[in-house]
Amino acid sequence: MKNKSTKTMHLNLFLIALMFNLINISCQEQKIVTNDLLGKWNAYKVTTLDGGDGSDITLDGKPFSKSIMMNFVDSKNMFFSINGSEKYEIEYSLKDSVLMISHRKYTIKSLNDNLLILKEEKLAGNLIYLKKEDN
Numbered sequence: 476m477k478n479k480s481t482k483t484m485h486l487n488l489f490l491i492a493l494m495f496n497l498i499n500i501s502c503q504e505q506k507i508v509t510n511d512l513l514g515k516w517n518a519y520k521v522t523t524l525d526g527g528d529g530s531d532i533t534l535d536g537k538p539f540s541k542s543i544m545m546n547f548v549d550s551k552n553m554f555f556s557i558n559g560s561e562k563y564e565i566e567y568s569l570k571d572s573v574l575m576i577s578h579r580k581y582t583i584k585s586l587n588d589n590l591l592i593l594k595e596e597k598l599a600g601n602l603i604y605l606k607k608e609d610n
Contacts, residue, residue: 507583509550509569516591516605518543523601545605
């Protein structure tokens with residue numbers, strides 16, 4: 476009887492250790508480095524969380540257009556413009572996958588060499604798709 480309970484205990488300990496290792500690996504994969512953001516990004520699509528095409532989404536009272544530009548120049552400064560208007564220099568911060576641009580909070584859903592997907596956290600939770608501009 477003891478032998479069976481010892482095996483069960485060892486199996487449980489192994490499973491717990493495995494679970495913590497998988498959680499640790501998952502957390503490490505989600506960590507985003509500021510250098511990954513550096514460069515000029517242009518929005519090409521906005522969608523709602525339920526899959527809508529974003530045609531009814533407005534930014535600052537104006538219909539969405541494909542001219543949102545974000546240019547991350549260093550680890551805390553960026554330029555931002557909407558519809559080709561004046562470029563605004565603002566500060567941003569990045570902690571794990573949370574991107575704060577001025578007072579607005581975004582979650583980075585995906586980031587690779589040429590695609591950035593942001594989820595707005597305070598507004599309607601829309602997804603903003605941006606492509607990196609070639610240098």
